[in-house]
Amino acid sequence: MNAEEPRRPDPDALLVAANKARRGRLKVFLGMAPGVGKTYEMLRTARRRKADGEDVVIGVVESHGRRETEALLRGLEVLPREPIEYKGRALMEFDLDGALARRPKLLVVDEYAHSNAPGSRHPKRWQDVEELLGAGIDVWTTLNVQHLESLVDVVLRITGVRQRETVPDSALSRADDIELVDITPDELRERLADGKVYVPETARLAADNFFKPENLTALRELALRRMAQTVDDQLIATMREKGVEGPWAAGERIVVLVGGDAMASALVRTGRRLSDMMMDAPWTVAHVERPNQKPPSSAARARLREALKLAEQLGGSTVVLTGDDVVASVMAYARRNNVTQIVIGKSRDSRLRELMGRALATALLRQARGAAVHVVTERGDDDKDAPPAARSAMSAAGWRGHLGALAFVGIAGALAGLLDRLANGADLAMIFLLSVLAAGLAFGLWPAITAAAVAALVYNFFFLSPRLSFVIGHPTDVLTFGVFFVVAMTSGWLIGRIRDQARQTSNRAAAIASLLVSSRRLSGSATRKDTAHALAEQISAAARAKAIVLAPRGDEIEAVAGAPELEDLGAAAMAAARWAWEKGEAAGHGTGTLPQTSWTFWPLQGVRERVGVAGVEADALRPGSDEEKLVLALLDQGAVALERADLALAAVEAETLRRSDRFRAALLNSISHDLRTPLSTVLGSTTTMIDYGEGMPAATRADLLESVREEAERLNRYVGNLLDMTRLEGGALNIREDWIDVRDVLMGAAERVARRLGKRHIERDFPSDLPPVRLDPNLLEQAVVNILENAIAYSPDDTAIELAAYEDRNNVVISIEDEGKGIPTAELERVFEKFRRMEEPTDRTKGAGLGLSISKGFIEAMGGRIAAASPIHGDHGTRVLISLPKPPPRTEVTP
Template sequence: MSGTTSEPRPDPDQLLELAADEERKRDRGRLKVFLGYAAGVGKTYAMLEAARRRRADGFDLVVALVETHGRAETEALLEGLEMVPRRETTYRGARLTELNLDAVLARNPGIALVDELAHTNAPESRHPKRWQDVEELLAAGIEVWTTLNVQHLESLAEVVARITGVAVGERVPDRLLDQADEIELVDVPPEELLQRLADGKVYVPEQAARATQLFFRSGNLLALRELTLRRAARRVDEQMRAYMMLRSIPGPWPAAERLLVSVAGSPYSAELIRATRRLADELRAEWFAVYVETAESDRLSEDNRQRIFRDLALAEQLGAQVATLEGPSVAEEVLRFARTHNVTKLVVGRPTRRRGLTRVQRSIFNDLVVQAAPIDLVVVSVGAAVPAADLPRAPSRGRPDWRQVVDALALVAAATALGLPLAGRLEPTNLVMVYLVAVLIAALRLGLVPALVAAGVSVIAFDVMFVPPRHSFTVHDTQYLITFLGLFLVGAVTSTLVSRLRAQTAAAQAREAQTGALLNLSRRLSTLSQPVDVARCLLEEAGEVSGLDGLVLALREPVDVLSGSAPAGGLAATDLAAARWCARHGQAAGRGTDTLPAASHLWLPVLAGREPGVVLGLAVPASGQVLAPDRRRLVEALATQTGLALERAELAEQAREAELLTAADRLHRAILSSVSHDLRTPLATIVGVLSTLREQGERLDGDARAGLLAEAFDEAERLDRVVGGLLDLSRLEAGRLELHREPIEPQELVGSALTQSPVRAESARIRLDVPDDLPAVEGDAALLTQAVVNVLHNALKFSPGGSVVEVTARAVGDALRLEVRDHGEGIPETELERVFEKFYRARRGDAAGGSGLGLALSRGIVDAHGGRVWAERAETGGTRLVLELPLGRSEEGRVR
């Protein structure tokens, strides 16, 4: 490796991503977030102060929504600022005011102030969350200023809950803060905030007392303040790195300390990792631990591999961000990572013993010393406590596969045999190409060592067999020495390049396999809704990735095995304790970790920080073998993705339950509003008739009494129809309506309907066209008659007085089609389906709707018989209601 280094080139993929982000931001409004660690630190006050300054500079600024919470000093800052009227709504009897999104969009200001980004909007708003309103404003090109407390960030919800003991329900996706163009940190000491709380400047006294006991404790506020400062610093650092990347500025910029240590599988690595952690604590710095896979990595022994895995796991447990890199050179990849992540100090180890580094490690060390600038190199003395037997030795190349070496020699022999017939026709220098082909084949098919053997033997064979004097090692023409050297160098370089390419291809295939595993799991989870199916899917994918058996537990009482099988005799108490700790803290536990390592399983969180928690357990062998970090991270990613799927399924189930409750509530209100009138009217008539008969019955003649009784009887029948319709409809929807099937002649069906009370009085207006030779249908005579009665009653009700209602019956294929046509105004096209909905009452002309149950009940009855009902507009006016019943017997005797 050269002692000098060229200017580092930025990652083109990251450049493209940053350029795409910049392109997206051009058409969007800017987002400014006033970030605080708790209510009362002064976010709204600071936002309004900045707004007044900006307004004084002539900017077009409006207050879309600001919550003053009755604070006089905050309300005073609103004076002189243009305010968009809020949207008023009512929810559960309470009047609420929300952001008037349409009004702000219509006003289209330069800057809009929207307070409390995490707020949940009132039901029936366009968006359930205020941050979604803000996104729509940004998409419209409006700059938005908003306020946010750190506890509302989605990624910190569980952390805040563990610190404060209070679960935060209103959450904002982290991407909003990540996409913010500007973050203004609003910070006051916790003592000052507690004094504000005591003075009643944050909450009213009763609320302040409760808040002090629950959330606003000094320790909580200190922890939240640190979270806020760290989160804001991280965002600023990301912006700085993006700035450096876009302008190809070589790092690092020492704005904040960052440490990097490289893991190489040596006995010193664990000591070096712990030293880096101590240094990071002293500097209060973020730190990274990386391992670089090169072409040499496939020759590492299993012990070395396991040591690397343990070292990376140790670094992760100590708080490092761990990464596995691939590349041809350890030094180059480490420095590339360091510059990309703005690392300021590179920590390397220097053994105290003389035989502490191998030749390769010394080469890497020297390359880092030469190329690291301007990154500081921190050299730590390590290895004093390492036994001499554990000192690193030069890595063994391993014994080559002699069969592959023999194959390489066979390729050289074949090249020689191919060249002999051509020796008299071609110059010897041209025959070199034959040997080059043999070396290339060896490099591609057999590996590095056989290819190098093929290159060396090819030089000898070419010299002996084709260079004058032949069959001798003597070379008369010294120019052939250059040919020999070229042949060997080409073979060696080609072999090395092919070996590296093979290693890079293997790494790319591994990455592709990881991506494919995530994609495959995502696709499978998208089609599943039951927790058991989701857990089985996770277990299959995790088993394929890790090669380990396992199980998925739901930690309820008793513990439920969602997928997989527990060991014979059940899970040990240690495993159950590790699983519960994992679910409670959201961190890995069990074998291979520092938490309950005596467990027989490695437990990874799927759903943590909630009840019941869900965890994945992998049965790690007791041999001490550690799951490779990249595979473990992939399994953790699979578990996280599955957790999201379980949450999504749970939310979908809750949404379905809420929808059912809403539908039931809506049905209840509809019954009260629609049916109560139809119940009260006949009851009132009956009560009136009975009162008249009781008070004046002796003075009324027989005809008058008979007329009153007939009226009461008709109303009683009407009441019976309404109640009967409700009962029949409820039985239909519950699937409990029995069908007593029997053959029914169409003439008998229509004739029976004409004798029923709703139709009987106006049966003279009905014109029938029902042929005598129509085949019978099989069904429940009483129910089908009721269906026809409801259709006829609807047609008579919406037909002008004296007009004719036409009833036609025909056999169409395997069905009987019964058409009922009126000559009224007709049903609008938009309502042809709605008339069959429960409690939907159309109003056409002067006709008032009934209970809205008749046609819904008719459709339910006909559907139960395997038929169908629909409405259509007649060509010459009016409406045609069509009932179609199958002529064959249905196999189902019960509505399902």
């Protein structure tokens, strides 16, 4: 962009502004701690707005008994709160629907981080505010800095108090205005002592704990820093929206430009020191990738990767830019992000490049308007920085390419000489151009340029008159030679670049394909062992060497998977693996820790914690190579996959424990309530008969004895149900199958419950003939008895319970109907759960809620099915159906 061209706004910034225009505006009154006066200042400002004629409504304000705050509420419209029932109490919460219906211009909603009562639409008040803003209502709210999610751990270390109510930083970042309400720590402690924050007893405890001077000073610094960061972000957003290019030195921002040379790490440390001198100014390490240049060497890529990693470790951010012009790319980034300080290293430019103004430092100084440029003059030597083996390998690879290019030119010269003898006037230059193209395709950019230069000289020396001389005799040959030289150099440069880029693209595609395959394999592994095996195989394939994965077991780590096979590690290798596990750093061959071992180990760092260690055989990976980058990417994937497998196992164990706890709690509840009532009745009746003896009337004695028998039978049924459920849960159910007539079983079940029918009666509906079924008659009878007892418990007096049986195509079906009030549709799927009852828990006469669950377990254990339907008589009644499979029909064979 030229200086004369108008500056255009950033499209992304315009899109953000357009989205904000449709929302209400959010203003946050930010403070360092309770009692600084956030709510007071918010209400004072709201009263001024009200006096100016603006529609201001108080949604919710917590005065905490402060008289001056309550005085500011007088004369302002306050929305009534909404009662929400929770554990038998009515909690008064902010009425979100009432606020949306009232729809004021400005709504005051105190305590942004407040947690709503269970049963509210949103669990957090900041989510209520988001809905209000989406409806176009302006909202004012208050927030203490310790409630920001990103600062929870910091505040815990400062104050020793973990904040339970938090607000995501992204919610605060969306605020249109933030006003800092600030007082000194001494003033706040005076307010606390005067009872203006808490009641006296609470104030004394708070002054000795949370409100200590050092705590308040640290919290005040956090609030001021957060305020400064927000203002800086708003400044950059406004500059992008208005198309204003920086830098504006309202605050310092540093960018450190690094490459793949030996100075990269030194430049990063310089940026960190500069940030410290500028009061912890934000700093970013940037690298520019240039598509028009040949790819950097493996050593350069390794140094660049280490520099970017070091920047993140020192607290900086990193960015990789793309552009053919380094200076233009850096300056465009600097203007977009309001960068005021640029740090670069003094490159090894030639004197000619410096005189022509093409050196990086010179070009950057010429274009860096408004930004300071720091040039670090220390420099290293790439060749010295690389290990001797790597230098010799790079040198050998380069010489092989150039020798191959010379060989192609030699072959082209021999062919040209042969054609020159056989055919007079042949265009020999095309043969040399073909050699240049072949060198570019085979060896890359620089060998192709070498081939172009040598081909031009050979063509001139041997085939242009006068021959065997570099002198060009005819003027037309000068033009021919010039065109040939230009075409050869251009063709060699282009074909070399295309070849290098194609190779890069192919390598990246192969790496992506490998990562995709690995991701699928790792994601398909359900257990830690399977995941470890898959990871070891993928690492071994990528490194073309042996690989091993170690996982923790207690306080130690052990090898759990290997490829192509699991090997025993020696003492030195295990020591390196333990170091990688304990320190979270690479160890072994090629590192600074135990380099004499024959393995290289890396820690497997998951999202939450370290999950293991992976090792590769020594010398398998060249530092900075594509294979090493692929292996490191696989390690990251494998760590997350192992952590996911651990979490899945923990989730299963937690669910099992949760179900066990629920069963245990329900069992204890059943014992403490459902067994206590019959025991109390038995104890009371027997005690009465013992105390009064023969003097008790016979009718009373008979009535007491009947109560004892009924409650003892009831107690026996409860204990039997608990034992049956224990058998089902423990898998100890013993099924004794036999051929039976279902009608006999149903008649036996009806007789067992006859004494408990009361004023109800059972209607039987059995066909004259039913096919026999093979199952356990005792389990079937108990299942039917449980269902009948359930029907008796939930059906009114003077009603019928229908017990029927019939057959369909594949089953013998048992139907049990009652005329009770029925089961809600939403409960039909849950009615067979353990301890599930449709009545209140205080209704002791309905049983422990195990009968239907036991019936379901018995029927399914015998291969049958059970289901409930309700209502069946208009708006009431329940039908339970049991389907028992019939035996397959016999096939008669005619002799």
